[in-house]
Amino acid sequence: MLDAAIKTQMQTYMQMISQPIEIVASVDDGEKSHELIELLKEVAAMSDKISYTERRDDNERKPSFSINRPGEHIGIRFAAIPLGHEFTSLVLALLQTGGHPIKLDADVIEQIKNLEGDYTFETYMSLSCQNCPEVVQSLNVMSLINPRIRHTTIDGALFQSEVESREIMAVPTIYLNGETFGQGRMGVADFLAKLDANAGARDAAKLNARDAFDVLIVGGGPAGAASAIYAARKGVRTGIAAERFGGQVLDTLAIENFISVKETEGPRLAAALEEHVKEYGVDIMNTQRAVELIPGADYVRVRLENGALLKSRSVILSTGARWRNVNVPGEQEYRNHGVAYCPHCDGPLFKGKRVSVIGGGNSGVEAAIDLAGITEHVTLLEFGDELRADAVLQRKLYSLPNVTVHVQAQTTEITGDGTKVNGLTYTDRKSGESHHVELEAVFVQIGLVPNTEWLKGTVALSKFGEIEVDARGQTSVPGVFAAGDCTTVPYKQIVIAMGEGSKAALSAFDHLIRTSAPADAQTQALAA
Missing domain, CATH: 3.40.30.80 (Glutaredoxin)
Known part of the structure; x- marks a missing residue:
C-alpha cells in the first residue's frame, strides 16, 4: 500500500x-x-x-x-x-x-x-x-x-x-x-x-503585561510573516498578533506559482513561514483577533477581542482577506449545510451527487475540475460574458463530460428543504429568463473581501474596503503601515504579499529611525 x-x-x-x-x-x-x-x-x-x-x-x-x-x-x-x-x-x-x-x-x-x-x-x-x-x-x-x-x-x-x-x-x-x-x-x-x-482572562492578562513593541504586525499570513522577518532582522522588538498564523494560505491546496518552488501546499508553506519567523525570536501571539486600532503620538495601540491592549511604536496591518459571499437568499441559511467555500475540504462529502460552482475565475474553474472527478455533475455559473480563468484551465474544464457551463448567469437564490441545500436559481442575463437547477451543494468561488471592517473610521479605506497605501506601504495614519491582500495593491498573490510585507517592514524601520525621541537617541549614543 x-x-x-x-x-x-x-x-x-x-x-x-x-x-x-x-x-x-x-x-x-x-x-x-x-x-x-x-x-x-x-x-x-x-x-x-x-x-x-x-x-x-x-x-x-x-x-x-x-x-x-x-x-x-x-x-x-x-x-x-x-x-x-x-x-x-x-x-x-x-x-x-x-x-x-x-x-x-x-x-x-x-x-x-x-x-x-x-x-x-x-x-x-x-x-x-x-x-x-x-x-x-x-x-x-x-x-x-x-x-x-x-x-x-x-x-x-x-x-x-x-x-x-x-x-x-x-x-x-x-x-x-x-x-x-x-x-x-x-x-x-x-x-x-x-x-x-478562564483561559481568555488569563491570556488577556499575559498580553497586557507585554512591553511595548517597536513593530507590531497584525495578521500572520505571507505579508505578516515577511514583515516580521524583515523587522526582526533590524534588531527591533517585533511581535505578531494573528487570528491564525498562515492566514488564508492554510485554505489553499496546490500552489504552483511560488517562484523557485515548483509545487507546494498551503499548510506546508504556512508551517515553513512560522518556522522561519520563530528563528528570529519574534513574539508570536496566535489566535488573537484585533478589534480596534488606536492611533497615538508616541504609541499606536491595538485592542484585541479578549480585552488585551498591545502598544507599539509602529504597526503593520496585514489582516488579509476571506472568501466573498454571493449575498443571495439561502446562502447564510444553508452555510455548511450544502453551501461551501472549500471544494477540497467538502467535495468528498458530495461524492456521486450534483453540485454547482459559482465563479468563473481560476478558483472557480479549478474547483469545478476537481469536483467533476468525484461528483455526478457540476454546473458552473459565471456572471460575466465569458470565463476569466487561465486558458489552460478552461481547456481542461470544457473537456470534461459531466460539467455544464453557463455564462451571463446571475445567481438569485440558493434553495433548500429547511435542513440542507436542494437547488439553485439563476437568471440568464441575456434573455432575462429564470432557471432552477436541482443539486445538493453550492461552492462559492467569487473572489475575496478584505478583513478591514474593524478599521473603519481609523485608516482610509477604498470603496472596496481595502486599506489605502502609498508606494512605501504607509497608510493615512502616521506610523501605521499595511501590506498584502487587505490593501489597494493590485493582484492578490502570495509572492506579491511577501514583497509588500517586506517593504512595509523596511518603511516601518525607517519611520522608527526618523521619529526616535531625542532622549532615546542620547541614551543610545551613551550606550555606544
Whole structure:
C-alpha cells in the first residue's frame, strides 16, 4: 500500500519510538477493512516496539483502530484509512504515543492536564481536506496529555451513513459528547479557549503585561510573516498578533506559482513561514483577533477581542482577506449545510451527487475540475460574458463530460428543504429568463473581501474596503503601515504579499529611525 519512498521515510520516523505501542484494529470482511489491515501491518513491521492485533467482535466502527500504550487506555482512534492529508496525523500519533516529545509549551500542557470533566470528541474529516489535520492532531495530542479526553477521527467518505444521518455537509465537523462542538480549522489554543472558561482572562492578562513593541504586525499570513522577518532582522522588538498564523494560505491546496518552488501546499508553506519567523525570536501571539486600532503620538495601540491592549511604536496591518459571499437568499441559511467555500475540504462529502460552482475565475474553474472527478455533475455559473480563468484551465474544464457551463448567469437564490441545500436559481442575463437547477451543494468561488471592517473610521479605506497605501506601504495614519491582500495593491498573490510585507517592514524601520525621541537617541549614543 505504501510506496518505497514513503516506507523509507516512515522507517526513519519509527526509529524515534522509544516506548511500546499497541495498534488494535476493529475490522470485518469488507474491502476497506482489508485495506486498513494491509496498511497497519506495514506500519507495525517497521518497528519492533509496535504490536498489532485485530478484533472482529467488538462494538467499534469498522474499519477503525486505536493507538495505545500497554496497560494504558489512550483515547486515540482512527475510523479511517489515514492516507492523504491525514497520513501525517497517523505518523504523529504513533511518534507521540511512542514517547516522542510533544511540541507544546509547558503552560499549555499543564492547562490541558487541568481540564475538568470527561470529553469524548468525534471529528468528521475528508482525506483531501487541508484544514482537518490540525483539528485531528490537536485533539490527538490532548488525548495523550489528559486521560479524560478521547478522540475518534472519522472519514466522512468511509462512513457515509453517519454523515447523512447527522446531516454533515462540511469538514472538519467536531462533536463533543454527542453534540456539535464546532466546524472548521481549530488548534489546541482554540479548543482550550472553548473548554477552559478562564483561559481568555488569563491570556488577556499575559498580553497586557507585554512591553511595548517597536513593530507590531497584525495578521500572520505571507505579508505578516515577511514583515516580521524583515523587522526582526533590524534588531527591533517585533511581535505578531494573528487570528491564525498562515492566514488564508492554510485554505489553499496546490500552489504552483511560488517562484523557485515548483509545487507546494498551503499548510506546508504556512508551517515553513512560522518556522522561519520563530528563528528570529519574534513574539508570536496566535489566535488573537484585533478589534480596534488606536492611533497615538508616541504609541499606536491595538485592542484585541479578549480585552488585551498591545502598544507599539509602529504597526503593520496585514489582516488579509476571506472568501466573498454571493449575498443571495439561502446562502447564510444553508452555510455548511450544502453551501461551501472549500471544494477540497467538502467535495468528498458530495461524492456521486450534483453540485454547482459559482465563479468563473481560476478558483472557480479549478474547483469545478476537481469536483467533476468525484461528483455526478457540476454546473458552473459565471456572471460575466465569458470565463476569466487561465486558458489552460478552461481547456481542461470544457473537456470534461459531466460539467455544464453557463455564462451571463446571475445567481438569485440558493434553495433548500429547511435542513440542507436542494437547488439553485439563476437568471440568464441575456434573455432575462429564470432557471432552477436541482443539486445538493453550492461552492462559492467569487473572489475575496478584505478583513478591514474593524478599521473603519481609523485608516482610509477604498470603496472596496481595502486599506489605502502609498508606494512605501504607509497608510493615512502616521506610523501605521499595511501590506498584502487587505490593501489597494493590485493582484492578490502570495509572492506579491511577501514583497509588500517586506517593504512595509523596511518603511516601518525607517519611520522608527526618523521619529526616535531625542532622549532615546542620547541614551543610545551613551550606550555606544
